[in-house]
Amino acid sequence: MRIGKSAKTVFELQAPATLNQAAPVQNTWYNILTATGNVRVYQVAVNVEDTNETLECQFIVDGQTLPAAALPATHSTVYYVTIALDAINRLANVVIVDATNLAKFHRAYQTEGKSVQIQLRKTTATGAGNLTGIALYGVAKRA
Numbered sequence: 560m561r562i563g564k565s566a567k568t569v570f571e572l573q574a575p576a577t578l579n580q581a582a583p584v585q586n587t588w589y590n591i592l593t594a595t596g597n598v599r600v601y602q603v604a605v606n607v608e609d610t611n612e613t614l615e616c617q618f619i620v621d622g623q624t625l626p627a628a629a630l631p632a633t634h635s636t637v638y639y640v641t642i643a644l645d646a647i648n649r650l651a652n653v654v655i656v657d658a659t660n661l662a663k664f665h666r667a668y669q670t671e672g673k674s675v676q677i678q679l680r681k682t683t684a685t686g687a688g689n690l691t692g693i694a695l696y697g698v699a700k701r702a
Contacts, residue, residue, distance in 0.1 A: 570697030597699035608688030
């Protein structure tokens with residue numbers, strides 16, 4: 560990949576960005592990936608160690624917040640985060656799905672930006688189980 564007329568750029572895979580928040584506070588955003596420069600996100604997964612909690616995940620790309628997705632979550636279940644386009648409302652929405660619905664939304668998506676941040680929160684307070692997340696990403700480097 561070339562950015563402008565500069566030298567060839569590659570995205571160097573980084574150690575996964577992770578979140579393991581003990582006793583998360585309702586409606587508080589926690590970073591899975593803190594604002595990081597020149598990023599390409601490959602995949603994101605989230606979890607909550609409580610039953611009947613609602614999770615929301617949002618992406619902030621170059622200062623623009625993509626609408627957060629909400630999902631009623633089940634204890635010890637891995638959920639996948641992706642971006643889906645809504646042609647009717649002309650929006651790019653963050654979507655959280657479980658493994659049974661992953662095929663409907665999963666694609667090799669790559670969200671890129673000069674600055675990318677990924678956040679997770681729970682909007683209910685049924686328990687104090689850990690809130691966890693992981694993001695696989697790369698950072699642009701000159702080849």
